[in-house]
Amino acid sequence: MDNIRETVRRYILDNFLPGEDPANLTDQTELKESGILDSLSTLKLVTFLEETFKVEFEANDLDAGNLSTVESIERLVRSKRS
Amino acid sequence: MKTEAEVLSPWSQAVSALARNWLTIGELALVAVVVHLYQIEGEPFSKVMVLTAAGFILSLVTPMAQRLPLFVALSLAAILWVFGLADGAWLIGLGLVLIALCHVPGPLALRVALLLIVGGGLAALRAGMGETPWSAMIWPIFGSMFMFRTVLYVRAVAAGQAEKGWVGALAYFFMLPNVAFPLFPVVDYQTFRRTHFDRADTAIYEQGMLWIARGILHLVLYRLVYYNVLNDPADVRELSDLVQYMLGTFLLYLRVSGQFHLIVGLLHLFGFRLPETHKLYYLAHSFTELWRRINIYWTDFMMKVVFYPAFFKLKKLGPAAGVALATGAVFFTTWILHSYQWFWLRGGFPITAPDILFWGILGALVVRGALKELKGSKAVKRASGWSWKHGLKAMTTFAAFCFLWSLWSTESVGQWVWIMGAAGRIDGSGILLLAGGLGVVFLLGGRDWEAAKAGQGGWRELAYKPATRTIAPLLMLLLAAQPALQAAFPEPVGKVLQSLQTTGLNERDAARRHRGYYEQLDVRSTLSAREQAGAGPAADWQTPAAVGIIRERNDVLSRDLYPSMRVVWNGNLFSTNSWGMRDQEYSREKPAGVLRIALLGPSHVMGNGVADGETFEAVVEERLNREFQLPGIERFEILNFGVDGYALPQQLALLEDRVLSFEPDVVIFTQYHRGKVMTERYIQKIVANGTDIPDPDFKSLLEQAGLADVPRGRFPVPFEWARAMAGALGISARMPQDEAEARSRWISEQVNDWSIARIAAAAREHGAQPLMLALNAVIDDVPEGIPNLEAVQKANVPVLNLFDVFPEEARDALRIAPWDEHPNAAGHRLIAEKLYEELAPYLARYAPAPASEPRARQPVTTEDSP
Numbered sequence: 027m028d029n030i031r032e033t034v035r036r037y038i039l040d041n042f043l044p045g046e047d048p049a050n051l052t053d054q055t056e057l058k059e060s061g062i063l064d065s066l067s068t069l070k071l072v073t074f075l076e077e078t079f080k081v082e083f084e085a086n087d088l089d090a091g092n093l094s095t096v097e098s099i100e101r102l103v104r105s106k107r108s
Numbered sequence: 109m110k111t112e113a114e115v116l117s118p119w120s121q122a123v124s125a126l127a128r129n130w131l132t133i134g135e136l137a138l139v140a141v142v143v144h145l146y147q148i149e150g151e152p153f154s155k156v157m158v159l160t161a162a163g164f165i166l167s168l169v170t171p172m173a174q175r176l177p178l179f180v181a182l183s184l185a186a187i188l189w190v191f192g193l194a195d196g197a198w199l200i201g202l203g204l205v206l207i208a209l210c211h212v213p214g215p216l217a218l219r220v221a222l223l224l225i226v227g228g229g230l231a232a233l234r235a236g237m238g239e240t241p242w243s244a245m246i247w248p249i250f251g252s253m254f255m256f257r258t259v260l261y262v263r264a265v266a267a268g269q270a271e272k273g274w275v276g277a278l279a280y281f282f283m284l285p286n287v288a289f290p291l292f293p294v295v296d297y298q299t300f301r302r303t304h305f306d307r308a309d310t311a312i313y314e315q316g317m318l319w320i321a322r323g324i325l326h327l328v329l330y331r332l333v334y335y336n337v338l339n340d341p342a343d344v345r346e347l348s349d350l351v352q353y354m355l356g357t358f359l360l361y362l363r364v365s366g367q368f369h370l371i372v373g374l375l376h377l378f379g380f381r382l383p384e385t386h387k388l389y390y391l392a393h394s395f396t397e398l399w400r401r402i403n404i405y406w407t408d409f410m411m412k413v414v415f416y417p418a419f420f421k422l423k424k425l426g427p428a429a430g431v432a433l434a435t436g437a438v439f440f441t442t443w444i445l446h447s448y449q450w451f452w453l454r455g456g457f458p459i460t461a462p463d464i465l466f467w468g469i470l471g472a473l474v475v476r477g478a479l480k481e482l483k484g485s486k487a488v489k490r491a492s493g494w495s496w497k498h499g500l501k502a503m504t505t506f507a508a509f510c511f512l513w514s515l516w517s518t519e520s521v522g523q524w525v526w527i528m529g530a531a532g533r534i535d536g537s538g539i540l541l542l543a544g545g546l547g548v549v550f551l552l553g554g555r556d557w558e559a560a561k562a563g564q565g566g567w568r569e570l571a572y573k574p575a576t577r578t579i580a581p582l583l584m585l586l587l588a589a590q591p592a593l594q595a596a597f598p599e600p601v602g603k604v605l606q607s608l609q610t611t612g613l614n615e616r617d618a619a620r621r622h623r624g625y626y627e628q629l630d631v632r633s634t635l636s637a638r639e640q641a642g643a644g645p646a647a648d649w650q651t652p653a654a655v656g657i658i659r660e661r662n663d664v665l666s667r668d669l670y671p672s673m674r675v676v677w678n679g680n681l682f683s684t685n686s687w688g689m690r691d692q693e694y695s696r697e698k699p700a701g702v703l704r705i706a707l708l709g710p711s712h713v714m715g716n717g718v719a720d721g722e723t724f725e726a727v728v729e730e731r732l733n734r735e736f737q738l739p740g741i742e743r744f745e746i747l748n749f750g751v752d753g754y755a756l757p758q759q760l761a762l763l764e765d766r767v768l769s770f771e772p773d774v775v776i777f778t779q780y781h782r783g784k785v786m787t788e789r790y791i792q793k794i795v796a797n798g799t800d801i802p803d804p805d806f807k808s809l810l811e812q813a814g815l816a817d818v819p820r821g822r823f824p825v826p827f828e829w830a831r832a833m834a835g836a837l838g839i840s841a842r843m844p845q846d847e848a849e850a851r852s853r854w855i856s857e858q859v860n861d862w863s864i865a866r867i868a869a870a871a872r873e874h875g876a877q878p879l880m881l882a883l884n885a886v887i888d889d890v891p892e893g894i895p896n897l898e899a900v901q902k903a904n905v906p907v908l909n910l911f912d913v914f915p916e917e918a919r920d921a922l923r924i925a926p927w928d929e930h931p932n933a934a935g936h937r938l939i940a941e942k943l944y945e946e947l948a949p950y951l952a953r954y955a956p957a958p959a960s961e962p963r964a965r966q967p968v969t970t971e972d973s974p
Contacts, residue, residue: 059383064400065411066481069419073427085416086267091302
């Protein structure tokens with residue numbers, strides 16, 4: 027479980043929050059509200075998730091609630107894997 | 109940093125929350141005072157504010173589970189209060205039908221089909237294809253509630269994300285502030301439900317109050333721009349005018365951002381922690397960032413229903429092609445949906461060239477930005493503090509968007525091309541204004557405002573507290589509204605401060621009735637007496653041209669009245685005599701013992717909307733003959749030469765053409781609030797018709813404005829040099845209407861001044877005393893001063909000042925119809941009463957010698973005037 031979270035956290039920190047203190051990105055940090063994820067970064071993240079975890083997403087999966095935090099992303103990936 | 113919950117005991121937390129809630133109540137009271145002082149957003153919003161204040165206090169003592177039903181009850185009450193029981197019930201009923209259709213058992217396609225059928229029927233009714241038992245005033249709000257939200261809701265139902273029961277749906281569709289705002293954020297259903305009290309309620313309330321205060325500030329700043337900065341495209345001559353126009357039109361968007369802040373802030377008071385709207389949009393660093401910031405609700409809506417579905421279908425083409433095509437689809441849909449929104453709010457479906465160009469160019473710029481972002485592998489860390497690179501990016505984005513926005517705000521591409529020509533006429537003020545405007549964006553845009561909030565202490569921490577940022581602007585506005593403070597400033601500053609409390613149209617819009625996209629979508633001002641009375645312009649309501657009383661001419665008169673007409677016009681008998689006057693028959697030769705007054709003027713002098721004998725001219729004439737006595741005068745005659753639409757140069761032309769041959773002793777000409785606009789229209793008409801101008805002075809004025817001998821070809825070509833080139837190439841060119849409009853604006857004041865001087869001189873040459881009647885139709889926004897007064901004084905013409913003759917409280921009763929500002933019979937009687945009082949002293953002075961002592965008609969000198 028922590029592997030998915032940590033992979034997602036690392037990807038977000040590296041790609042969308044360069045130079046940011048990792049402690050500031052918690053599992054509950056609001057990714058959309060805080061401006062970390064916008065439409066394009068969402069697509070980048072989704073592509074990354076599809077390639078890394080071998081899952082496939084649909085447009086409906088990108089609703090704000092599913093990608094709102096690292097925790098919810100992890101939940102979404104798990105649901106796709108099952 | 110530890111949260112309050114971690115450092116305070118439960119008891120202390122409760123006390124702290126109570127204190128903060130009381131502070132919110134205090135802030136709400138302050139908001140109510142400011143809203144009242146500035147008359148923010150009109151009467152429906154005042155009602156919403158009352159319900160919000162009462163509802164908020166009630167919700168504080170209501171158990172959490174009952175807060176959503178309380179919100180629904182308040183929302184439905186607001187609809188019934190604003191629209192009345194019958195219309196309110198219809199609105200709610202129609203809404204319930206649409207919500208029910210979203211829940212019909214069966215596949216999604218069936219629900220969508222049913223919604224399309226019912227929606228199509230409603231659209232047909234909106235378009236006027238049938239009678240409705242409800243009044244037209246509910247359409248904009250009904251449209252605003254259902255035109256986009258239904259899409260999101262049915263999608264949520266299909267995905268199994270909608271709740272059981274009606275409360276959530278009712279709260280979503282009928283949400284309280286919507287009844288006061290036709291232009292409303294497209295709130296996402298899932299976000300609306302997911303964020304309801306998902307944090308500590310006190311923090312949500314504080315955020316809401318902050319945004320309400322910010323919204324009010326935006327709305328007041330909008331007035332600052334609307335009444336003091338915005339100029340008319342036809343007034344753009346030099347670079348300074350162009351910069352003013354471009355800045356002014358873009359800053360008008362403060363109205364939308366103000367309303368959205370207010371709406372989202374009010375929803376926060378009921379626990380809906382919705383996203384921040386219009387976040388620092390004037391300081392965006394790229395077009396893609398601006399697109400995301402300017403209306404996050406629309407952006408999210410488009411992402412959800414267009415961008416992501418399109419991308420997932422197209423991604424097999426590659427990410428770049430997928431993003432480019434999906435973004436293009438978003439902008440195409442946005443363009444179409446703006447017209448769709450226009451349809452529900454205003455009833456039409458406009459497709460204009462500026463609209464297509466605006467969305468097309470903006471879409472292309474955002475696609476370009478998106479592809480650039482997509483190629484960039486990683487985000488670049490924003491510099492803390494101030495960065496000149498960011499400042500430069502913000503400045504160029506702002507400048508480019510101002511440029512684009514000005515295209516969207518003009519009425520035609522031709523008009524936009526014409527005003528852009530002013531960029532070549534560089535003046536010092538223009539350079540200063542441009543440098544100043546862009547400099548401010550450069551300085552502010554270079555700062556990272558998000559980073560600035562963090563890690564501060566001392567007074568800065570205090571300044572960033574929500575309460576401080578809420579109360580400070582409200583107190584500032586409260587102070588600015590104090591008459592004593594306004595009087596303490598120099599007069600121009602005091603007037604600007606007063607304008608912040610003004611409502612209604614500015615001078616330009618009052619004259620032209622044209623406004624930008626979002627201003628026109630604010631349809632609340634049209635939901636007034638006309639529609640509340642259930643009587644829009646009647647289908648059989650006739651204009652002067654339609655009733656056939658106007659004779660179009662191709663000389664300097666341009667138009668006059670057909671002689672010997674007798675028609676029934678909008679229920680009133682309208683007759684002209686054999687000379688084409690709206691009057692009884694008179695002989696051309698003035699009989700002995702008669703004091704003759706010639707009255708010139710536009711429609712309200714002619715008596716548009718009243719029957720024969722009810723015009724103020726007829727009433728004054730009858731009273732003079734009944735009550736007023738002068739030695740040697742047996743009878744008074746007032747000859748009504750008023751003609752619908754007459755501007756001052758036409759009054760002069762008529763005076764010279766025929767009026768003087770009736771040997772008047774007194775000539776009264778009329779100036780009114782639309783005098784300048786009507787003169788502009790007159791000039792445009794004679795230029796378009798190629799009318800021969802015999803008067804050298806008038807012709808010289810037209811030459812000054814480049815309006816003499818204008819080619820009258822087939823194709824509109826802006827600029828003289830371009831027309832000359834087109835002519836050389838054998839292209840049949842003509843001056844576009846927008847250019848003629850601008851050029852006529854340059855000289856209309858001078859033409860009116862010249863007309864006044866000529867009327868005065870011509871009257872005096874023929875032994876008549878000139879008088880000017882200052883008389884408006886029954887308008888609400890009466891200008892402060894009488895136009896061209898300096899020229900009137902220079903010509904030594906006395907003024908019969910009836911400029912503000914209609915008392916404000918009686919105006920509705922003095923118009924011929926709610927949609928027509930001409931005075932009715934009562935209005936004419938009121939004018940007659942005041943005119944009689946003003947005119948009588950002059951008649952004693954200007955009476956001709958008694959018939960027993962005949963005298964030759966002598967020219968009147970200016971010394972004869974008081």
